Amino acid sequence: xxxxxTIILATLGGLLxxxxxxxxxxxxxxxxPQGWAxxxxxxxxxxxxxxxIVPAFLEKEYSAVSFLLLAATQFRAVRxxxxxxxxxxxxxxxxxxxxxxxxxxxxxxxxxxxxxIWVALAIAITAESLAGIGAWRIIPSVLVGAIMAIVLNxxxxxxxxGDVAQVELAxxxxxxxxxxxxxxxxxxxxxxxxxxxxxxxxLGAVIKPHGPNAKATLSNLGQxxxxxxxxxxxxxxxxxxxxxxxxxLVRRNPDSGNLYLAFLPSxxxxxxxxxxxxxxxxxxxxxxxxxxxxxxxxxx
Amino acid sequence: MEILAIVTVERTKVGGGAPIFYAQDQQExxxxxxxxxxxxxASVHDLQNNVLIIVRH
Numbered sequence: 001x002x003x004x005x006t007i008i009l010a011t012l013g014g015l016l017x018x019x020x021x022x023x024x025x026x027x028x029x030x031x032x033p034q035g036w037a038x039x040x041x042x043x044x045x046x047x048x049x050x051x052x053i054v055p056a057f058l059e060k061e062y063s064a065v066s067f068l069l070l071a072a073t074q075f076r077a078v079r080x081x082x083x084x085x086x087x088x089x090x091x092x093x094x095x096x097x098x099x100x101x102x103x104x105x106x107x108x109x110x111x112x113x114x115x116x117i118w119v120a121l122a123i124a125i126t127a128e129s130l131a132g133i134g135a136w137r138i139i140p141s142v143l144v145g146a147i148m149a150i151v152l153n154x155x156x157x158x159x160x161x162g163d164v165a166q167v168e169l170a171x172x173x174x175x176x177x178x179x180x181x182x183x184x185x186x187x188x189x190x191x192x193x194x195x196x197x198x199x200x201x202x203l204g205a206v207i208k209p210h211g212p213n214a215k216a217t218l219s220n221l222g223q224x225x226x227x228x229x230x231x232x233x234x235x236x237x238x239x240x241x242x243x244x245x246x247x248x249l250v251r252r253n254p255d256s257g258n259l260y261l262a263f264l265p266s267x268x269x270x271x272x273x274x275x276x277x278x279x280x281x282x283x284x285x286x287x288x289x290x291x292x293x294x295x296x297x298x299x300x
Numbered sequence: 301m302e303i304l305a306i307v308t309v310e311r312t313k314v315g316g317g318a319p320i321f322y323a324q325d326q327q328e329x330x331x332x333x334x335x336x337x338x339x340x341x342a343s344v345h346d347l348q349n350n351v352l353i354i355v356r357h
Contacts, residue, residue, distance in 0.1 A: 177346035190344030244343040
């Protein structure tokens with residue numbers, strides 16, 4: 001077969017690119033091994049599509065090319081699949097992820113499949129255009145694929161809270177029944193026992209956005225939920241299922257745009273707490289850039 | 301958000317649709333509120349006039 005080397009190389013490249021982009025961190029999502037199996041197989045399909053487009057094009061099989069592009073649209077189903085899985089699991093989370101975070105994760109999973117198609121396509125184009133040098137073309141093709149995967153992966157990296165805001169510890173206290181972080185009311189805690197737990201183990205933090213863009217981004221409710229959820233995932237929360245007053249809350253000061261978080265960590269380590277907040281991703285759906293508008297510039 | 305129950309020591313201060321629990325003293329007030337919040341899986345909020353409400357968020 002004339003194109004077998006190209007097809008095999010590019011399909012493997014697409015699969016490996018998907019594998020490289022599958023990361024397992026504190027979120028444990030996608031889960032291992034079943035979640036991985038699903039995504040690696042989808043990556044294989046993506047790689048195959050990217051690989052076959054080039055030979056189909058060279059053979060002037062344009063109907064095959066359009067058919068393959070049609071197949072690529074099937075990856076939209078990946079987003080729905082991720083969304084429904086995460087929504088179904090939302091009920092089992094002590095601190096909810098929130099709709100915005102779920103949407104963000106689902107989008108990332110869809111996008112990564114397209115990236116593996118791009119990597120496979122790049123490898124296939126390189127391999128075919130260097131067909132004259134025989135089997136040696138494996139080396140430049142692999143190089144192109146690796147560079148493409150690394151660059152695309154870098155481009156897809158979003159900001160973290162630590163990049164757009166300054167995170168500091170803030171004193172936590174009670175004013176009557178009101179739990180306060182610095183000077184902002186967070187919630188009304190009616191039970192004396194619960195207030196005592198907050199006084200003994202609670203930690204407060206203030207998140208000060210850098211500039212109007214960050215301020216607008218951090219005002220997103222989904223982003224606030226994501227902060228509470230992710231900090232819980234990273235350092236653990238001191239609560240039981242029926243203790244609603246211990247659910248971590250993020251509140252916003254409308255004057256300064258600062259966010260305030262009251263949290264009961266399972267291990268009261270302030271440094272770990274601050275690091276966890278800084279590591280929370282900024283959600284793609286929460287990003288706002290008022291400074292790019294004429295009206296926004298006038299306010300700055 | 302929904303008020304599931306009201307706990308108070310002062311009979312004159314409350315009324316209306318939600319179930320009302322009267323306590324004898326402050327100690328019974330907090331104990332009742334704790335029990336109800338755990339049973340109902342809801343939070344206790346203090347209206348700061350000897351009235352506690354159990355709210356599901």
